[in-house]
Amino acid sequence: MFFPLFVNIENKEVLIIGGGKIGGRKAQTLKEYGGNVTVYSEKVTEDTILEDENIKVVNKNVSDDETEIRELVKKYFLVVAATDDTELNDRISHVCMSENILVNNVSSKTEMNSMFGAVVKNDEFQIGIGSYGKSCRRSKALKGKVQQIIDEISKTEKEVENV
Structure with a gap:
């Protein structure tokens, strides 16, 4: 059960792993609320990400190795797991939760500790x-x-x- 909470993300580091349609939508929402958004994806296909100069893009594949994921997410306040790989999204979520990092998993209703309403x-x-x-x-x-x-x-x- 999720507790409804409003969180100030202004000037907080936010990572979106996945550069497709859902990642793009999440990036725009988080940018609107003042987050410092980075999109990490081997290939960004969503124009809203590419056209926004305030969204940093890192064109790199995300490893499914937990140690590498832990290293990637450690500096972020909020992570959105938005790849097209459900298992990778779950792995990202588990790493973030074990590190007490807020994480939203777009491919699960339960494997996360934060939701977008x-x-x-x-x-x-x-x-x-x-x-x-x-x-x-x-x-x-x-x-x-x-x-x-x-x-x-x-x-x-x-x-x-x-x-």
Whole structure:
């Protein structure tokens, strides 16, 4: 069971291992929140990573050797295991967890110690929605409904202020 928590990642070192679509999405989200993002992948295929000069890219293959993984991740606050190899993602997660490093494993619902929730925000609120990794589709549906509610609240407050 995951405890909902908001964490400040501004100027924290963040590593994404994997340069595909999911890695790209995670990189953009973490960059938006001020993380110093490094993407480590033999081949980066996601344009959003390549086009962002604030995302450091290391074009190198990730070894499945635990000692090498430990050496790679040791300086990072948060690691995202986003390769297309489930076993490698699990190995990365296990190493990070043994070193008390926050890790998100995109190919597992359990082999990690941190999750990305659906986020709804405006100038006043930031709301995180999680489904314990069980239903991303339903989390997205709920996100849309919550966004409508906070937009209505903001609109109503602005109307009241203008009266």
